[in-house]
Amino acid sequence: MPESQAINQKAVKIVIVGAGSVGVTTAYALLLSGLVTEIVLIDIDAARAEGEAVDLSHAAHFAQTHARVRAATSYADCADAAIVILTAGVNQKPGQTRLDLVRTNHALFASVVPQVAAAAPDTILLVATNPVDVLTHAALELSGFPPERVIGSGTAMDTTRFRHELGRHYGVNPRNVHAVIIGEHGDSQLPVWSLASIAGMRLRDYCAQKGVAYDEAAMDGVAARTRGAAYEIIQRKGKTNYGVASVLTSIVEQIVKSSDAIVTVSRVGEYEGVGPVALSMPCKLNHTGSHMDVPLLLSDKEREGLKRSAGEIRGVIESIREG
Ligand SMILES: NC(=O)c1ccc[n+]([C@@H]2O[C@H](COP(=O)([O-])OP(=O)(O)OC[C@H]3O[C@@H](n4cnc5c(N)ncnc54)[C@H](O)[C@@H]3O)[C@@H](O)[C@H]2O)c1
């Protein structure tokens, strides 16, 4: 790869903590994206991080723009990172919920996040480890960072799956479907039907125009398939990695390019009077992090659902506190 290309490009360093399945798939997607100039892998299993970094550095020769990939054993290497992605932690086993992982992964964050924050006080933390909302809240407290610089991947994946399912259901390209999943990245998440639209038309009007029934049972089926997608995948292959890695790469892209894209990511705040708690709402992503500029105009039923979801996550946070 010509050196001149690397010199012309603005330096963008990304650190990935956790060189497991999600971490290395994200590293590979980032490498091919041409968005970054340096990727650093950190894992408690130093040999694994080293092996993955060398393998990825060979793949780097085939990327559009060259990026350096290396492993590090110290969190001091987070210095100057634009974004530190946290993917370290235990994974769901078939039948486990994301909340089952909380104790182990919270202890891991308590040891890792303060070290990251000390080395990279101006960085943006991007949390993928589950349960992602609880750990986004923990990362905020443990880092002392402002809320806009602690972002959880949240329901960005669920929103993508939802649009995918709706696109299939109505026979249109998912890009023409505007609909979001908000709340917990987990079982209490909720689809915002009242604001869903296709090609700029409210879903109800779209259905009327097209002569198809606006069918609540079918809609519940779409929401259930969205909610159950990760369980279905884990049942079959034991983990999920490509979808989440692509979502993380896309979030990095919106931040690095300061694109002002609106994405459903998790962020600490107060929701329907419950808080502080992290959950997902549409947020604007730019160079300084995630911003909730405009509140969603939810229906009363949806506000109830959001309150329930916030309470659910808040309950887990309090249960950790009680030890
Ligand atoms: N947010 C999402 O949409 C989403 C999707 C898939 C997975 N996940 C979550 O991401 C996490 C990782 O999943 P995975 O499939 O990559 O698991 P994995 O087991 O493949 O990788 C986890 C890695 O973390 C490392 N690790 C463990 N303790 C560490 C520590 N103290 N410091 C540094 N590294 C440490 C392990 O050595 C391992 O390499 C899980 O919590 C999983 O639930 C989230």
Ligand SMILES: *[C@@H]1O[C@H](CO)[C@@H](O)[C@H](O)[C@H]1NC(C)=O
């Ligand atoms: C990012 O968005 C926030 C909220 O809208 C705004 O205050 C800030 O100036 C923006 N920053 C950049 C770099 O665009």
